Amino acid sequence: MNPALRQQLEDDLIQKMEDAFRPTTNMETLLPFFDSTFTTWAIVVGLSLLWHGLIEHIVPKPYLDEFFHVQQAELYLQGRFTEWHPKITTPPGLYVVSLAYLGFLSIIRIIDRVYVADLRRTNMLAAGLLPFHVWFVVYSILDSYERSQLSEIGFKYTWSMSELNHAILNICLFPPLFFFYGLYYTDVWSVLSVLTTIQFYQRKWKRLTIVAGIASFFFRQTNVFWVSIYLGGSEVMHYIKFAVSVVPASVAEFSQLYPILKPYIGILCAFGFFVLWNEGVVLGDRENHVASIHLAQMLYIWPYFMFFSFPLLYSYILNAFIPQRYIPSPIRTGSTRHQLPRLTVAVPIMAIMLLIVRFNTIVHPFTLADNRHYMFYVFRLLFRHPSIKYLVVPIYFICAWAAITGLGGLPNVQTPKHPESTAMQRRAPEHPDSRTIRKKGDHDFDPRLPPPVFWHRGHNVSTAVLWLGATALSLVTAPLVEPRYFIMPWLIWRLHMPSPLPTGELAGKRWLKKSRSCPVRLRAIFYAKHDHRLWLELAWFLFVNYKVCYVFLFEGFEWPQEKGKVQRFMW
DSSP: OOHHHHHHHHHHHHHHHHHHTOTHHHHHHHOGGGSOHHHHHHHHHHHHHHHHHHHHHHOOSOOTTHHHHHHHHHHHHTTOTTOOOTTOOSOTHHHHHHHHHHHHHHHTTSOSSOOHHHHHHHHHHHHHHHHHHHHHHHHHHHHHHHHHHHHHHSSOOOOOHHHHHHHHHHHHTOHHHHGGGSSOOSHHHHHHHHHHHHHHHHTTOHHHHHHHHHHHTTTOTTHHIIIIIIHHHHHHHHHHHHHHHHSOOOHHHHTTHHHHHHHHHHHHHHHHHHHHHHTSSOSSOGGGOOOOOOTTHHHHHHHHHHHHHHHHHHHHHHHHHSOGGGSOGGGOOOSSTTSOOOHHHHHHHHHHHHHHHHHHOOOOTTTTTOTTBHHHHHHHHHTSSTTHHHHTHHHHHHHHHHHHHHTTOSOSEEOOOOHHHHHHHHHOOOOGGGOOEEOTTSOEEOTTSOOOEEOOOOOOHHHHHHHHHHHHHHHTTOOSOOGGGGHHHHHHHHHTOOOOOOOGGGOOHHHHHHOOOHHHHHHIIIIISSOHHHHHHHHHHHHHHHHHHHHHHHOOEEOTTSTTOEEOOBO
16 A cells, blocks of 8 residues: 555544544533533532531531641731640641631631631632642643553543543542541641642642642641652653663663752652651651551551442452453453452462561551541451451452552453444445554554444553552551541542543444434433443442531530530541
8 A cells, every 4th residue: 555545544543533532522412511620610619618518507616636726727827836736746737828818818808807617718728729730630641641542552542521520520529538628637738739749740840849849748748758759750760761762771861860850859858857857757746646667557548449449440350250241341351451360479468468467557546545536446346356357358458459450441442332333344345445454552443443442551560669659658657547648649549540431332423413312312421421430439429428427417426424525427
């Protein structure tokens, strides 16, 4: 074939596949409420305002650790910056933000006196900013995927805007994060500060990355591992891939790493100066927050991920334990790639887990002394019998396998099945200009047939290793186990969680336009033209948020030693 004609055919084919894999045209009419980022923001803010209003009506006074945070914020509002509450362990970032926010409101005469509700609205401000920061980060990640997949398999992968906004909505409604939108805790601004740093990193704004990275550990000390180790490691991996792909790796190439890593080294040095000046990591209550090696944290995190994200991970479990013929075709892998690891891998890993359980299980006194937290009941169940903590090791292993495998995505290709494919194949004449073109990856594409369905390739090993390293560094020094500590690892994991394309049954726009029946259109919305796992995740998050918030507000109890004072369940 003439090379010019072949190139034109390839370009036309790639354009057709881009159009086929971009379902926004149909979905704009099917899901108009998810095609606007502003609408996603309005849903998040509306639910947050509802939650804040209910708390303010039923729990107007500070609750639990809010007592310490509110008292410290009042000291800052009075200009007493050198005084510090002895029970607060985190730096003063939250109080500085409250000082700026409430100071601005007082200048424009919106408030003349500060109440607890005003301080809680500081987190509402962060909740309003969060969807936009998540959007920028997710979009940048997807953009990098598109470029890599365009070079690897010959066409550009594109999410629909409805799926992108739907994923952002789900992330912002993550239950342990959503709960603190309405309370005066540091977690929401801590998450926002790390996302801001990641956004500056993605845009290659190095100076702003340094400033935002340093600011992030003024909300929580462990953020330094995400803004220095994780981002710095990602920069190294990108450089190594580029160096190896362009010229053979040598000492000369690796000597150029220092200028690249300078911002992240600067962040680590700033954190080191803080530790030296503070003579430790935590600021207050040091006797109850002594740094120690707590490797069991890296076991507890996996059931945590599975509990909240099983709508995203259930397909991996099904493909590992159920024969392929019994699994619905859209989630069937058709390969052994996602089977459980071999015994030669699983047995040593579970042996290490058993050793960690035996010799490094640390139970903080607070964990079993405060029945207002859900972790109290989890650990009471774990220690009901001495053997239970060992029997759950296979559960740790399976949950860890599913979460880490999820970063890799599902297999690359599935053959679409819809009414036109077989008939078209039978009657299509052979033509020299429409012969099958073989692309990289050994898949055959025929422009006359509906395109195959490509699923997201996911991440390489380096991304998973960096994420695991930063997660371990941020957790293993904490003796106390709290769901709040796992928010940042989950968020980074979820931001990188690949999403498959919709199934191929409705990939052709012509076929969708032919049928206007309600069942077909509902199937398109909830299944065929939209990643159905996002709907499952949204339903699960809404249910968990409803139950946790309802229990917090309406199912309080009293301690015998504190009659008349309502105690409430929380994360």
